[in-house]
Amino acid sequence: MIEIKHLDKAYGEKEVYRDFSFSFRENTVTAILGESGCGKTTLLNILAGLTPYQAGEVPDLTPLSFIFQTDRLLPHLSVRDNLWFVTGKRELDDDLRRAGLYEARDSYIKDISGGQRRRVSILRAFLYPAKTILMDEPFLNIDLKLKRELMDFYLSYYEGGKRTALFVTHDPDEALYLSARVVVLKAGRIVFDAENPKNKPLPREALTNALING
Amino acid sequence: MKRTDGKHAEASGAVKILFNMLYPLITVGAVLLVWYLGSLAAHSAIVLPAPAATLERLLGLLRAGEFWRSFANTLLRSLFSFCLSFLLAAGLGVSSRLFGVFRRLIEPLIAIFRALPTVAVILLLVLWMSPGGAAVAVALLVIMPTLYAALLSALDNIDQPLFDMCRVFGVKRSRILGRMILPMLLPEVILTLASGLSLNLKLLVAAEVLSNTAHSLGAMMNAAKIYFDTAELLALTIVSVVAAVLMEWGIKTAAKPLYRWKDAGGRV
């Protein structure tokens, strides 16, 4: 179990987390579901060491992989070099093929589609040797069809290795499709927490209910 | 329905190039015409010599050893002062980017430098330094703030999120500097380099004229002025302009592959 204990985080006057505790299991995908502004990005950033916090025990998860909300790819490098920049590896042909990026391997970021960029972002996070992956709304603003493709792509990679993944989203369907446990966050507090096993998935209404009323 | 056989395509390519050359040619032609008419009206070779006389001078200059010596001196001095300005601007720019306090401290200083009246500065520097030194110092004082501003804005434009990404993935500092910061700065740097060099040359020549630096383009211009040789003065001016334009164009063209990755918006 990876545990966060008694976290206090405020941006100036605005309090985001107060005595917040949360734990998630290793080698599972845990989804944190919540509306925008409820602090989920902040939580990930704190775990990644990008945002400071006032008090609490936050585990050191390095080496850590991250799929950001925005691509954060280097515009002056090709797809292949972007992957190299983070992993140091150049022999990536197989992985590129698996990601459907082989033809685009030498293209600049500006010359590939939005969906391809997402794939690069995801591939980068998976190629980076880390046990834990944090994902901040990785499929935000992607249309449905592409989203399905990307989620399958993500799963194909995830299932290949044993990793811990913490995945933040505002879309209940994404949470249900990808995770083994769903947690609903509202105003800095957990209002819903349930397992989502493959053989007995959670009902969607339960999630939307929690989001609205919880 | 357009024909798309190879011949047609070939013709449009050549025609395009021709048209591209046409506009500057027309402008130059117009300038020459106005110049010629002006020289007729002025009726004095001292006030405005004819284009033909000036061209003759220009060719004479290109054949003179002393000219090339002075020209080389001026160019070298220009490059030297520019490099100094650049290094200083880069150092200050990076420091400002990294340390907010530093940035706020030197902002007013940079503003003062920018506001200095160039000619007054030249005259003061000539009193305090050797003519050659004064020329270099002026270029430094005037160009450095411009370079600083351009470099700083380029540095600012590298998003913080990219730095966060590097931090999360534990990318080594040397790689961040060498493979991210520097290459991303390159287009801005090159554009600044190109226009800065040409501006620097202009300033340097002006400083050379005012300080009468020995064996320089400025000194030759001074001599031409003293002896009322307006044709020579114009010829030297043309040399100066052509040199500046070629430098700017040369750098931009040579460095084009280095900013291929920018959007269409980044086009020079």
Add this chain to the structure above:
Amino acid sequence: MKKRLLALLLGGVLGLFALSGCGKPDTVYLDVFMPDGAPALVMAKLMHDENQLGRENVRYTVTAAGSISEPVIQREAAFVLMPVNAATLVAGSGEAYKLISVNTHGNLYIIGRGGAATLESLADDKASLAVVNLSNVPGLTLRHILDKKGIAYSTDGTAVAGAAAYIKLHGIDAENLAGQLEKTYDYVLAPEPAATTMTKKYGDVSILMDIQALYGGEYPQAVLLARSDVYEDAALVEAMLSALEAGEDAAWLANHISDAVTAVGAHMKDGAKSGISAGNMSAAVIENCNIRTLRTADAKAGVLAYVDRLIAVNPKAAAVPQDAFFG
């Protein structure tokens, strides 16, 4: 709407054109120009008397030495006193201006520290010699002398490679003469009255060499030109020349130093300050300025010979004047 705007604009432009035509014309002056320094003394009495040369609209103006050519190039000057080499460059064709007299004949001296010296001794010491106005008459005359004597020199203050003895010449402005003497140079070639002023200012500085003597006598330094249309008026030209010949009576200048100084100061362009002051004038200085009116007929040969020598030193510094140049 657009049409109205256009009509208004056109009307305005035409109106401006019409107005420009009916501006009140200024009084037409007969402008006499001369550079500050010894040449201004040439016309001191004329300025003191506001001599109208038989006309009513003569105006005298003393300009800064460096700007004397402007009124000539612009053809503003009816009469102008200027250095001979510049005169040949801007008016040598004789088309716009004609030479009517030579009025100063050499006022250059080498001043310095350290007791008696000759050009040869300076060369042996590889001394530095600052020259006020190196590019024009002072520098050119000196270089002619050095060339004649076979003394090597440089013009940018650097050493002469391969020469055992040489003088390092360095051009300086008249304005910072005192400063240069104070800090940098022990020897300076300067015109009067600056030369004597410096000897008075610095006890250890004295006049060491007479350039005129070294040259071998006088040379035509400042010349008087008359604009072509003015030249046509023979009576006017004669009035000017006679007035000058009368005013240069050494007695007048020597006995009316303060009047001369005041007159020059009062006619400075835009109220600038003249280099001539009561403090630096004396009978001896005036004598050293070598002022004397020499009409063209007598001066022509001397001018041509001198100009040739200047051209030998620097072909760009002067031009051989056409016959038409000599009035």
